[in-house]
Amino acid sequence: MHNFRKPPTMADVARRTGVSPMTVSRAFKRDSSVSQETREAVLRAAEELGYVFDSTASNLRSQRTDFIAVTIPSINNANFADTVRALSDRVSERGLQILLGYTNYDVAEEERLIEQLLRRKPEAIVVTGGKHTPRARKLLSNAGIPVIETWDLPEEPIGHVVGFSNALAVREMVDHFVSVGYRKIAFIGGDADRDTRGTDRRAGFIAAMKDHGLDAPRLIAAGPPPISMREGANAMGQLLERFPDTEAVICVSDLSAFGALTECQRRGIAVPDRMAIGGFGDYEIGAISVPSLTTINAFAREIGAKTADLILDVLDGKLDRPGRVTIRPDLILRQTSR
Template sequence: MARLDPPAPKFKVAPTMADVARVAGVSAMTVSRALREDGSVSKATRARVLEVIDDLGYVPDQAAGALSSGRSGLVGMIAPSFTSAMHGQVARGLNATLTKAGLQLFIGFADFQEEREEQALEALLRRRPEAVVLSGGRHTAKVTRMLANAAVPVVEFFCSPEAPMQHVVAVDLRGAGRLAAERLAARGRRSLVVLGESDGFDVATQERARGACDEAARRGLPEPTMICGAGAVTPIDFGAHVVAEMLTRRPDVDGVICFNDGVAIGVIAGLRRLGRRVPDDVAVIGFGDHEVGRHLDPALTTIGFNAPALGVEVGKVLLSAFEAVRGSEEAKPYRLSLGVELVGRDSA
């Protein structure tokens, strides 16, 4: 049987609007109007234009459209880490809400570094987003200035900042720390450690540590020790390798509160490697209620919250803000804090 070569591409470079117009037998202006669903273009002509666009694989220049219409259709999200499943769940809920409104979510990552957040935001603002979503907490003066000058809705999520820029959809992180310490104290644990992923940019760890310290003080326990590591390290690796430092700094540790479930998984592995039993010798609590933790041995006790619902709420805030702008109204600052719950299993 003779070999059939794949068809040669129609264009050696990306097709342009002029190419679409030539193949469809219309003007470039008609193509532009067809894409905007302008009523001056007949249904038959628009159908023909869309058929040619699909055939050629033409992708409209979104940046050019944003310049002419003032709308890009893009919402930018800057997450603190790409290694955390929680942020992916938040993005999923946000994306589902935005997609229904014809908007597209773009995501960048700060890697728990202030300068990376600046760089990600600069790259995002060049694409003229209609709104920006970023983790609440600590930001540089440059980030604050860029967002103020961008004049678009801003939502800070997860952490509740001391001085919000506009809207906030957060999680009760201090309450999460209290719940974790309460669980450990109820199991007779007295020497507690709080593990975080970054000691500078990560307000979330600090909030949970405050909650744990408050609960420990209320119960007359020693103040928990906080140990943080670099955000660039994956949570599981950090958890596995920080155990040696933890045992050196707090040899009598019998309860560990982790930044997320990934860190907790690594801690359990590290403790086992060094001959410590979980939970007999050391109890471990995670955060996020990731599905993997349910299938560990021992199954992971964790603090859970509805991450997709947080993303949905962020999306609702943005759609409300867009509606206010279209009505020439000022969107009132929105504040919401999602509750957390203890998910008790075998590790603590």
């Protein structure tokens, strides 16, 4: 079963093929100049020996790992997964591989993760969000590789940015809700000090309400992020008890919005007639639930794709100053609201 001999190296393959190790190295590269027959002979010998290319040596000597480091808050979130998938698909065409880590929505954890990832010497690093510890900022700035902040529009970006304003996106929903007559509007989100995007959305909500001359006392904190469906349901329960006259609620994500919807269904509260609901993120569930969810499409896949384009441009030297790609989220009106 196990093979206890030392695994073969390029030197072994070279000896067997009757060429130099350098030629073997070239044969394993895409576009190096090796004759067709030599390459085939090398690859055949490699296959016979069971040779497996050793990236670790290549990484050290060439000072290239072909890693793109990525941090996301949670591995179990369809929005971030969409972004990573689009990013991964795009950069893998160019031989780059994603090195993924998750922060649990915690900037201290993010700092640890960033340090760990940078040790692996990635070609670029993509972080979700624009809020970081001072040390994390410093690590990123000094890393000497492209840094891309996503899912946010930081005022003082570290390097490149591909994102959108969470506050403005929610504002758009508030504007619409007010325009169709809702006044007593609530917000369901996470605890203020953890989920920075959620906090931005809440801030956007409050500011927008204010601009319409409306107070915003109906704020339900559903716990530390991520806010699950279950927590959304519980929050809706709280909301109905504390502010029974609420007409509409905006939730920090479609997941909590769906949970809130189910709570209404369990309590026999008509949606949207007695209670309107808005979500965020355009998750699949919002499109298919009955009633379907009014939500905001943040174009998760597009964020990933544009991030990939940006990285490739920078690595190709086609972009020498920080790029700033702004995504415009889209309000999607469905059955849970007028």
